[in-house]
Amino acid sequence: MNRDAPDMLDRPISTQDPSGGTGVTPYPQGVSGLERWFLATLLDGLGRPAIAVDLWNGETVAATSDPVARIRIRDRGALLKLVSNPDLEFGELYSSGRVDVDGDLVQMLEAAYRARSGAGRGNFKERLLARLHRPRRNTVAGSRENIHHHYDIGNAFYRLWLDRQMVYTCAYFPDRDVNLETAQTAKLDYICRKLRLKPGERVVEAGCGWGALALHMARHYGVTVQAFNVSREQLAYARERAEAEGLSDRVAFVERDYREIDGDFDAFVSVGMLEHVGVDHYGELGAVIDRCLKRDGRGLIHSIGRDQPGLMNPWIEKRIFPGARPPSLSEMMAIFEPWGLSVCDVENIRLHYAQTLRHWLARFETQVEKIAMMFDDFFVRMWRLYLAGSIAAFTTGELQLFQVVFSRSGSHEVPWTRAYLYTHNG
Amino acid sequence: MNRDAPDMLDRPISTQDPSGGTGVTPYPQGVSGLERWFLATLLDGLGRPAIAVDLWNGETVAATSDPVARIRIRDRGALLKLVSNPDLEFGELYSSGRVDVDGDLVQMLEAAYRARSGAGRGNFKERLLARLHRPRRNTVAGSRENIHHHYDIGNAFYRLWLDRQMVYTCAYFPDRDVNLETAQTAKLDYICRKLRLKPGERVVEAGCGWGALALHMARHYGVTVQAFNVSREQLAYARERAEAEGLSDRVAFVERDYREIDGDFDAFVSVGMLEHVGVDHYGELGAVIDRCLKRDGRGLIHSIGRDQPGLMNPWIEKRIFPGARPPSLSEMMAIFEPWGLSVCDVENIRLHYAQTLRHWLARFETQVEKIAMMFDDFFVRMWRLYLAGSIAAFTTGELQLFQVVFSRSGSHEVPWTRAYLYTHNG
Numbered sequence: 001m002n003r004d005a006p007d008m009l010d011r012p013i014s015t016q017d018p019s020g021g022t023g024v025t026p027y028p029q030g031v032s033g034l035e036r037w038f039l040a041t042l043l044d045g046l047g048r049p050a051i052a053v054d055l056w057n058g059e060t061v062a063a064t065s066d067p068v069a070r071i072r073i074r075d076r077g078a079l080l081k082l083v084s085n086p087d088l089e090f091g092e093l094y095s096s097g098r099v100d101v102d103g104d105l106v107q108m109l110e111a112a113y114r115a116r117s118g119a120g121r122g123n124f125k126e127r128l129l130a131r132l133h134r135p136r137r138n139t140v141a142g143s144r145e146n147i148h149h150h151y152d153i154g155n156a157f158y159r160l161w162l163d164r165q166m167v168y169t170c171a172y173f174p175d176r177d178v179n180l181e182t183a184q185t186a187k188l189d190y191i192c193r194k195l196r197l198k199p200g201e202r203v204v205e206a207g208c209g210w211g212a213l214a215l216h217m218a219r220h221y222g223v224t225v226q227a228f229n230v231s232r233e234q235l236a237y238a239r240e241r242a243e244a245e246g247l248s249d250r251v252a253f254v255e256r257d258y259r260e261i262d263g264d265f266d267a268f269v270s271v272g273m274l275e276h277v278g279v280d281h282y283g284e285l286g287a288v289i290d291r292c293l294k295r296d297g298r299g300l301i302h303s304i305g306r307d308q309p310g311l312m313n314p315w316i317e318k319r320i321f322p323g324a325r326p327p328s329l330s331e332m333m334a335i336f337e338p339w340g341l342s343v344c345d346v347e348n349i350r351l352h353y354a355q356t357l358r359h360w361l362a363r364f365e366t367q368v369e370k371i372a373m374m375f376d377d378f379f380v381r382m383w384r385l386y387l388a389g390s391i392a393a394f395t396t397g398e399l400q401l402f403q404v405v406f407s408r409s410g411s412h413e414v415p416w417t418r419a420y421l422y423t424h425n426g
Numbered sequence: 427m428n429r430d431a432p433d434m435l436d437r438p439i440s441t442q443d444p445s446g447g448t449g450v451t452p453y454p455q456g457v458s459g460l461e462r463w464f465l466a467t468l469l470d471g472l473g474r475p476a477i478a479v480d481l482w483n484g485e486t487v488a489a490t491s492d493p494v495a496r497i498r499i500r501d502r503g504a505l506l507k508l509v510s511n512p513d514l515e516f517g518e519l520y521s522s523g524r525v526d527v528d529g530d531l532v533q534m535l536e537a538a539y540r541a542r543s544g545a546g547r548g549n550f551k552e553r554l555l556a557r558l559h560r561p562r563r564n565t566v567a568g569s570r571e572n573i574h575h576h577y578d579i580g581n582a583f584y585r586l587w588l589d590r591q592m593v594y595t596c597a598y599f600p601d602r603d604v605n606l607e608t609a610q611t612a613k614l615d616y617i618c619r620k621l622r623l624k625p626g627e628r629v630v631e632a633g634c635g636w637g638a639l640a641l642h643m644a645r646h647y648g649v650t651v652q653a654f655n656v657s658r659e660q661l662a663y664a665r666e667r668a669e670a671e672g673l674s675d676r677v678a679f680v681e682r683d684y685r686e687i688d689g690d691f692d693a694f695v696s697v698g699m700l701e702h703v704g705v706d707h708y709g710e711l712g713a714v715i716d717r718c719l720k721r722d723g724r725g726l727i728h729s730i731g732r733d734q735p736g737l738m739n740p741w742i743e744k745r746i747f748p749g750a751r752p753p754s755l756s757e758m759m760a761i762f763e764p765w766g767l768s769v770c771d772v773e774n775i776r777l778h779y780a781q782t783l784r785h786w787l788a789r790f791e792t793q794v795e796k797i798a799m800m801f802d803d804f805f806v807r808m809w810r811l812y813l814a815g816s817i818a819a820f821t822t823g824e825l826q827l828f829q830v831v832f833s834r835s836g837s838h839e840v841p842w843t844r845a846y847l848y849t850h851n852g
Contacts, residue, residue, distance in 0.1 A: 307763065307767065329763075330755075333755050343826075408823075410823025412777075416777065
């Protein structure tokens, strides 16, 4: 029994007059009984979230008497689209402004996730869909296209709201209140320490973003790095930074797919790439690691994940991250188990991703005018929904953030305890 | 490519004259060419371990010029048995003395594990066998019988070589050199801290051994505990201890199967039971946890595991642990994923189990005369091989030790970081 939504389920769907009047109109002006039935059925199917829905004629439908936020549906067409495919269409309609949210967007999305989880997430139908649904393909060519879609929309845009080092993955907040710059640097360092990098070692990074980790490893741990990426804009930025910081001789940024990694390395690291690899390709990733990791090598994979196998939200997969699918741990093990790689340590820091995203959203909101000029209002609303929805997904446990440290099976190059990560630096 | 046995593979199987002479006798007295071919084929199939085999007639067969230890085969029948089914028969023949080991038993077994791992552990045939082979059944009745086989052979026996608190699971050595008593107490405490127990909470323990953890939790963390076990001898001991220590009102030792656990608990803990549950029953275990864990509850499962799905050594399964099978992490996830339980933390402390076993074996060896009187020489040799083989299995990575901390999906009762485990007490 899942107890995620303890008392919401006991309350009936009710229609309320938003003006505070007592009368409930069974067939109010402009809204047919069928439409109201559709909406009530939708809310029911969503687990009766603590959200009120205000329709274009002023009528309200709600599954709860104290909603945390209100969704405003501006026209009949929007209602019908929403009812037909809420997971996909809510994002589309919100982005275009035909659906809006009064109140806190994050709280509204959290209420939606919580209710759905109470309504039996991971039921048979959903799991079946998860097996049948194929996100966009992640062949070498497909991956390039998918990565281009998200990461090559302009470094100038990301510079507006990421930290100074342009780290676009979950930060690590040693204390909850440290700022984003500190938390991103702490994350880079935490990963280096989990990998126990030693001066002179050779590291390969699969999916290096704008290069912050590769440069951090070379500068602070004295290693040489080959950093792979298929995003041209990111690589151009990373190479420029390496040049400016005098690290070009120790960090090579390589425009190639992770499947083309070759050589012998003391450490393999990948932060925020696995989400784009696709479950079907985990065996290939494991083969790459097995091929390139020395006998006493260490590895770390940092990835968004899930508590059970399931799909990425289809709107996110369509608009934000084509081809993406965060794995459950059982799915992730397909990288390690066939190759005799040994999992040493798994840490789930999902609440740190919620915190990271709060920083990103707050910075984003201070820049919306510039962003609207760079793109348009649709883009601003789409991106706001993506960031707010991601906060909600991590706080409610819809998404996880796993850091997995591994070695080859039987390696003695594993730390005796984890205390060194917390009791001294380096 | 697995690189576990880098240069052994390059050396040919050779026959050597143990007297140091230069002549190799193709058909030495009493050993047929066929028998030598069998043995050479066996060593080949085992990955050419760094072990010499001395035969009853003085001839030696070895796959290496510098063996770490020598196996002595005392008669032709023993050779034939060994060749027919080495995984099962080595233990049988060693226990009866028809096969002996000159040199360090642990090093010999480590050489065997390492070579086999280089020979392609986890190949298709082995994985197929792992899927087809069914260890002894772990139904409620079957489990009772299997547990009785190992744990009810006499508290007096275990008292001879376990620590003072009779903790028969992997200890945790904050420093490698602390003694066994300290390391077992540290383990109990580490588990309590991972569970973040608070005074007044209710804990359920599945498989409580001689009761040390349950009593530790009640005494030092102020919780009440229901501790389940199907071993009568262990329960009798645990109840006596609870009584003597004035903890009977806070710890109930229950003679029931884990499938009969019922109630609402703040924490679920199971240390060293999962190995006996059987992969087919993980769904049932998950259902028990889901049924009994409160919304903000925490859980911890501590279990021997493997880097990839595979069988327990058949001799161990026959003689030592009927019905046992340590899971890989992907197999373990069948406990959590179907029930929306969220994995917070996985720690692999396999080297601590090797260290624990070294202490046990050393203590055991000081007591062999008493133990031979309690049982017989066969038992002493069998138990020695089990302990030594387990050391070798953990040092070589044939076995792992996983501590998995979990919560319900979306719980906020998860620690912000793991630093609290290492920077202060409690």
